Amino acid sequence: MFKKFTGDDHFPYKVELHVHLDGTMRPQTIFETAKRRGIQLPTKTVAELHDYLLVKKTQDLETLLRSFRTFMPVVAGDRDAVYRMAYEFCETCSKYNIKYAEARYSPHLLANTFAKPYYALETGSYSPRDVVTTVSEALVNGCRDFNVNVKSILCCYRDTPAWSLEVAELCRDFKADGVVGIDVAGPEHLCGKDSPHIAAYLDAERNGIHRTAHAGEVTPAETIYEALDDMHAERIGHGYSCINNADLYRRVKRDRIHLETCPISSIMTGGAPNGKINHPITRLAQDGVNFSISTDDPNVLDNNILDDYSVAMDMGLTRQQIIQSIFNAAQSSFSSDKEKKVMLEELTKVYGDQSV
Ligand SMILES: [Zn+2]
Numbered sequence: 001m002f003k004k005f006t007g008d009d010h011f012p013y014k015v016e017l018h019v020h021l022d023g024t025m026r027p028q029t030i031f032e033t034a035k036r037r038g039i040q041l042p043t044k045t046v047a048e049l050h051d052y053l054l055v056k057k058t059q060d061l062e063t064l065l066r067s068f069r070t071f072m073p074v075v076a077g078d079r080d081a082v083y084r085m086a087y088e089f090c091e092t093c094s095k096y097n098i099k100y101a102e103a104r105y106s107p108h109l110l111a112n113t114f115a116k117p118y119y120a121l122e123t124g125s126y127s128p129r130d131v132v133t134t135v136s137e138a139l140v141n142g143c144r145d146f147n148v149n150v151k152s153i154l155c156c157y158r159d160t161p162a163w164s165l166e167v168a169e170l171c172r173d174f175k176a177d178g179v180v181g182i183d184v185a186g187p188e189h190l191c192g193k194d195s196p197h198i199a200a201y202l203d204a205e206r207n208g209i210h211r212t213a214h215a216g217e218v219t220p221a222e223t224i225y226e227a228l229d230d231m232h233a234e235r236i237g238h239g240y241s242c243i244n245n246a247d248l249y250r251r252v253k254r255d256r257i258h259l260e261t262c263p264i265s266s267i268m269t270g271g272a273p274n275g276k277i278n279h280p281i282t283r284l285a286q287d288g289v290n291f292s293i294s295t296d297d298p299n300v301l302d303n304n305i306l307d308d309y310s311v312a313m314d315m316g317l318t319r320q321q322i323i324q325s326i327f328n329a330a331q332s333s334f335s336s337d338k339e340k341k342v343m344l345e346e347l348t349k350v351y352g353d354q355s356v
Pocket residue numbers: 018020185214237296
């Protein structure tokens with residue numbers, strides 16, 4: 001386990017780029033929704049559920065997957081649960097001074113219109129398009145009520161390429177409603193040249209949708225090369241293995257390719273085999289690489305963004321390097337030029353000038 005941060009928040013303006021919306025659903029919300037829907041949970045109280053969902057050992061991907069299998073059926077296919085999850089995320093951002101965030105999710109994993117829904121317990125009429133409509137509405141209302149700016153990124157799922165063209169279509173159709181990017185999540189194998197994932201990314205690019213991709217967290221550099229060269233990704237989710245490939249690492253530095261790092265997630269689920277020791281982000285910070293720090297899946301990792309900053313500092317990062325990572329996040333965010341300019345001005349007011 002990592003040590004929870006207990007001090008004061010000395011980072012009054014934060015930007016978070018890599019967080020899975022379903023990985024933010026609160027135990028209380030899961031518990032109450034299950035009760036309302038008559039869905040059996042493996043525990044009797046909210047506290048027990050919270051404990052049950054947590055990944056407690058390092059490199060424990062199995063528990064993480066079990067937790068998703070526990071709570072995803074509670075939210076999938078239910079409009080009110082999806083709405084509440086997205087709305088409450090805005091409240092969480094406000095609590096931790098995250099002024100701008102990009103939350104990602106797979107519309108398909110939360111829908112129930114398939115003959116065999118992935119998570120929902122039965123087939124219904126709540127489509128991937130309905131999911132995006134719900135999340136977009138909840139984020140607009142949440143942003144207004146909690147005075148934050150939260151955009152969304154729609155995820156393709158590596159194991160189900162058949163969904164990807166619809167993901168690209170939804171990105172396009174909801175561009176005016178706060179969807180800013182496309183992502184691919186799930187087990188990190190190569191997509192392959194003829195994959196619909198690639199076609200979806202190219203479609204997104206043609207339609208002015210930004211692109212990030214989970215790659216190189218637990219796999220070698222090839223998945224990062226594929227993300228950059230075939231999928232035209234602008235940012236990489238995790239991407240740690242780039243440091244083991246000299247050519248790629250040079251390119252990441254030269255082209256200022258943004259790496260969305262998640263320190264606690266990488267320790268708890270296997271992206272960092274040595275835990276905090278020689279963690280890739282120490283090297284990224286030393287080499288002035290363009291990276292940011294995010295939480296990934298706080299409801300199963302029990303982390304908040306201050307815990308991640310604190311763990312990064314335990315790894316050797318300085319406060320100044322954390323601040324630099326916040327500027328990097330703003331600079332490489334998928335917000336509009338106008339929003340980015342305002343964000344960078346506000347950051348400069350709070351932290352002083354940083355050349356990015
Ligand atoms: Zn992720």
